[in-house]
Amino acid sequence: MSTAAVTDRRPSTLRGARLPKWSPWAIAAGSVLVAVAIGLAAGLTSRIQWGLIAAILFVVGTYVIAGRVEGRRQAKDRIATSLVWVAFLIALVPLISLIWTTLARGVHDFNLYFLTHSMGFVADSDTGGGIYHAIIGSLEQVGLATVIGAPVGVLTAIYLVEYGRGRLARAVTFFVDVMTGIPSIVAGLFILSLMLMADMQPFGFAGSLALAILMMPVVVRSTEEMLKLVPNELREASLALGVPKWRTILKVVVPTSIGGIVTGVMLAVARIAGETAPILLLVWGNAFINNNPFSGAQQALPLYIYQQYANSSGSPAAYDRAWAASLTLIAFVMILNLAARGIARWKAPKTGR
Amino acid sequence: MAKRIDVSGLTAYYGSHKAIEDISMTVEPRSVTAFIGPSGCGKSTFLRTLNRMHEVTPGGRVEGKVLLDDEDLYGSGIDPVSVRREVGMVFQRPNPFPTMSIFDNVAAGLRLNGNYKKAQLGEIVEKSLKGANLWNEVKDRLNKPGSGLSGGQQQRLCIARAIAVEPDVLLMDEPCSALDPISTLAIEDLIGELKERFTIVIVTHNMQQAARVSDRTAFFNLSAVGQPGRLIEIDDTERIFSNPSVQATEDYISGRFG
Numbered sequence: 001m002s003t004a005a006v007t008d009r010r011p012s013t014l015r016g017a018r019l020p021k022w023s024p025w026a027i028a029a030g031s032v033l034v035a036v037a038i039g040l041a042a043g044l045t046s047r048i049q050w051g052l053i054a055a056i057l058f059v060v061g062t063y064v065i066a067g068r069v070e071g072r073r074q075a076k077d078r079i080a081t082s083l084v085w086v087a088f089l090i091a092l093v094p095l096i097s098l099i100w101t102t103l104a105r106g107v108h109d110f111n112l113y114f115l116t117h118s119m120g121f122v123a124d125s126d127t128g129g130g131i132y133h134a135i136i137g138s139l140e141q142v143g144l145a146t147v148i149g150a151p152v153g154v155l156t157a158i159y160l161v162e163y164g165r166g167r168l169a170r171a172v173t174f175f176v177d178v179m180t181g182i183p184s185i186v187a188g189l190f191i192l193s194l195m196l197m198a199d200m201q202p203f204g205f206a207g208s209l210a211l212a213i214l215m216m217p218v219v220v221r222s223t224e225e226m227l228k229l230v231p232n233e234l235r236e237a238s239l240a241l242g243v244p245k246w247r248t249i250l251k252v253v254v255p256t257s258i259g260g261i262v263t264g265v266m267l268a269v270a271r272i273a274g275e276t277a278p279i280l281l282l283v284w285g286n287a288f289i290n291n292n293p294f295s296g297a298q299q300a301l302p303l304y305i306y307q308q309y310a311n312s313s314g315s316p317a318a319y320d321r322a323w324a325a326s327l328t329l330i331a332f333v334m335i336l337n338l339a340a341r342g343i344a345r346w347k348a349p350k351t352g353r
Numbered sequence: 354m355a356k357r358i359d360v361s362g363l364t365a366y367y368g369s370h371k372a373i374e375d376i377s378m379t380v381e382p383r384s385v386t387a388f389i390g391p392s393g394c395g396k397s398t399f400l401r402t403l404n405r406m407h408e409v410t411p412g413g414r415v416e417g418k419v420l421l422d423d424e425d426l427y428g429s430g431i432d433p434v435s436v437r438r439e440v441g442m443v444f445q446r447p448n449p450f451p452t453m454s455i456f457d458n459v460a461a462g463l464r465l466n467g468n469y470k471k472a473q474l475g476e477i478v479e480k481s482l483k484g485a486n487l488w489n490e491v492k493d494r495l496n497k498p499g500s501g502l503s504g505g506q507q508q509r510l511c512i513a514r515a516i517a518v519e520p521d522v523l524l525m526d527e528p529c530s531a532l533d534p535i536s537t538l539a540i541e542d543l544i545g546e547l548k549e550r551f552t553i554v555i556v557t558h559n560m561q562q563a564a565r566v567s568d569r570t571a572f573f574n575l576s577a578v579g580q581p582g583r584l585i586e587i588d589d590t591e592r593i594f595s596n597p598s599v600q601a602t603e604d605y606i607s608g609r610f611g
Contacts, residue, residue, distance in 0.1 A: 165411065231448070233444060233446060233448040234448055234450060234451075235409075236406065236409060236444065236448075237444065237448045237450070237511070237514075238450075238461070238465065239406065239409055239437060240404065240406055240437055240441065240442035240444075240515070241437065241438075241441065241461065241462035241465065241466070241514065241515070241518055242434055242435065242436075242437040242438030242439075242441075242462065242466060242518060243434070243461075243462070243465040243466060244434050247465050248465070251461075251464075251465050252450055252452075252461075252465075255452045256450070256451060256452050
């Protein structure tokens with residue numbers, strides 16, 4: 001009887017054939033090998049073409065192999081997974097390439113002398129010189145823009161989330177959306193027209209005003225989202241203790257979301273630190289150190305990069321300086337982002353015991 | 354301390370929707386009054402009208418009178434913020450402030466109101482935590498975050514926070530519905546102690562709880578979905594649960610509907 005029971009046992013419906021864990025890696029390696037072979041055989045010179053062939057082979061190969069071994073449903077699951085991976089790798093290519101190129105070409109001139117000297121008395125085609133004046137200009141312009149843009153943006157967001165009802169709030173939201181789409185050159189032209197009406201010469205603070213215009217909608221949007229994440233129960237708990245609304249916002253709502261707000265402001269700062277067009281129109285650029293943002297032309301990092309590239313008629317020394325300045329700008333933005341993450345982690349509501 | 358509440362002809366709206374209609378009752382000082390009734394009958398809405406939290410909801414408005422020892426809470430010139438200092442509230446879900454420590458949570462009401470003496474703060478916090486039967490569990494970690502406590506401890510922390518500002522009345526909106534039986538027992542014992550000092554109003558879905566903790570019980574009902582909720586009757590808890598004067602109350606309590 002026992003043999004009959006054994007032969008009677010049907011295959012489990014819960015357990016199907018599975019590809020081994022290493023199979024995606026094997027398929028990936030296989031498709032890269034085949035792609036290289038095809039590339040060599042067909043005489044394709046572009047590595048990008050090799051990569052694309054490998055990507056297509058990987059997706060198709062995954063589908064075919066999984067379809068044969070595991071069945072259609074698992075094959076669909078695997079094709080979705082492989083598409084996500086391919087998209088991720090394709091997205092990484094420009095990022096890594098950009099950082100790699102900037103590092104490789106910028107590191108030549110990137111040293112203490114470069115960071116602490118200006119371009120005064122150095123012709124654009126000569127070697128030497130540095131970006132001290134551009135760093136000072138960028139810090140001052142971006143700093144002033146943040147001092148104007150961040151409070152206005154945060155307060156606008158607080159109005160929209162905590163007080164805004166009806167038509168005014170809808171209008172503000174609409175115009176914030178419109179402002180998000182303003183091209184930076186238009187913000188620059190707007191301030192320029194005011195400057196021309198007042199008959200003023202270019203100066204750093206004019207650039208700050210244009211940058212503040214660009215910064216505000218970004219800050220409003222991110223702060224709004226962060227404030228909306230604060231549970232209504234916390235507001236009610238505070239109000240029920242007899243705390244006035246403004247103090248509830250100041251002491252409960254904003255502290256709860258301060259990490260996210262700071263991150264949003266930092267990201268907005270990073271965005272405006274790379275703006276060139278308004279600086280070109282309003283600050284003009286200056287080879288000498290000008291510490292005063294309220295009078296006289298200044299330099300800024302993005303504008304410096306552009307001018308080194310455009311005004312030097314192809315001198316290698318100028319190109320090296322442009323790359324080194326690009327590296328500085330990327331490092332500046334990266335440091336800001338890291339600082340934002342640090343503050344967000346430090347200020348996040350604690351849950352430990 | 355411990356004031357009487359006199360409600361007459363109270364109707365509350367959310368925008369154009371009438372949530373409760375024409376409610377009149379008296380809540381005696383130093384007693385526990387329980388509100389029972391099916392979901393959506395306006396118990397919580399009525400509770401929130403008693404400390405003007407109802408109007409925090411967009412579109413919330415109220416008609417009628419709520420007298421707190423002869424002073425109309427909805428009279429002209431009454432500041433809702435001052436009302437809430439005298440009529441405290443504990444919510445359904447424990448909601449300690451996540452950015453604050455246990456100590457700061459209890460001190461929050463005093464600190465945020467700005468009317469306290471620094472030297473007394475520690476004393477008040479200790480007294481409030483003892484009042485909420487939480488002191489022994491948290492005295493060694495007062496500066497740890499309040500969100501690290503268990504659900505029942507968090508709810509007692511919220512009660513400590515509410516009684517730290519020394520209100521006259523304590524409103525509780527289903528304070529045990531998110532808690533396990535042990536924590537519920539702790540809170541119920543606490544309510545029994547707190548009624549020596551405060552007027553307590555509690556909304557509950559748990560009829561045994563109403564029978565256990567309250568001196569008087571009010572039964573709310575609504576005639577149909579979408580209709581405003583009404584007060585059916587209010588009486589001594591013993592009478593409500595043994596011999597109510599309205600048939601609907603008996604049906605609800607005996608489980609014939611709801």
